[in-house]
Structures are given as C-alpha cells and as structure tokens.
Amino acid sequence: MLLPVFSAMVLAVATPVGSPTTSQIAPVYVDATEYRGGEGWDAFYDLERRLARDFDDVCGDTFCEGEYSNIQHLRYRCSVRVADGVMGECIWTFAGSNQEVDQASGKVVVDGRIWQCKSPIVPGTTLGEFYQALAGRDAIDAPLPRGGRSIYDGLTDCL
Secondary structure, X not given: OHHHHHHHHHHHHHOOOOOOOHHHOOOOEEEHHHOOOOOHHHHHHHHHHHHHHHHHHHHOOOXXXXXXXXXXXXXXXXXXXXXXXXXXXXXXXXXXXXXXXXXXXXXXXXXXXXXXXXXXXXXXOEHHHHHHHOOOOOHHHOOOOOOOOOHHHHXXXXX
C-alpha cells in the first residue's frame, strides 16, 4: 500500500505548480473527423466509404493481382491543423496475405502484410478544398487540390 502513496508524491514533486499537463496543451493537429471547421464524422466517413468502394472496383485488375490477391481496405485517416484547417497528411491502411499449405506438415503458412499509403496532399491544402475535390464520382481518381495527383496515384507508389 505504500507504493501508490509514494508514486503520487513523486508525481506531485515532479510536476511544477502551474505548469500545464499534456491534457491541457491545445493540439496543433486533430483527426479530420474532429476538426471543428470541417463537416464532421458523417462527411469523412462518407468519403472513406466511397474510397473503399472505388478501391474494390479497381483492386482485381491492379493491386490485387499476384502474391497478395486479397488486399483489404482497413482505415483512411487525415490530420488537420486546428488553427486554419490546413491538412497535415492522409494515410490509407491496407492489409493482405498469402497463404500456402506446407505439404509435409499440413500447416498453413501465412505471409501477412500491412501497407500504410500516404495520399499525395499538396502542402497548403485545406480540408474544405479536399472535400470539394473528392465530392464527385470516382473520388479515388479525382485530382487533389492545388494541382495535386490523385489518391490512386499515391496507392500506385505504395502497393
């Protein structure tokens, strides 16, 4: 029982009075779903859903041929600077695997892989510009704002 009391005393001594704790420091960047000047969860999840559908449409003829034929979309996330809505980066995470049966032992040998694909966001792009550029059909192929490449182009660099 002495250990929790001792730990609390050490923490109290180690934290100067009046200094902010990590939870009190305002974040510089937030998830796009949490950006107050954005359109919130619904808009971002709608975009993520459309991108996943677009990926499924192109996967079989492109990225999902060969060794990893079962690549699956996991999550798409973007960071946004709180002060002005300028985007930091967007990462699209995928997973895939290749399985083979070891004929001598009967064991299934799995070669699993995770990809973290960065979207080619042009510096200075705002979340509003990003949503506007990807609002139409085939968001995966839409040119990103400020003369940028498409999200699909970022995937070809990654997958």
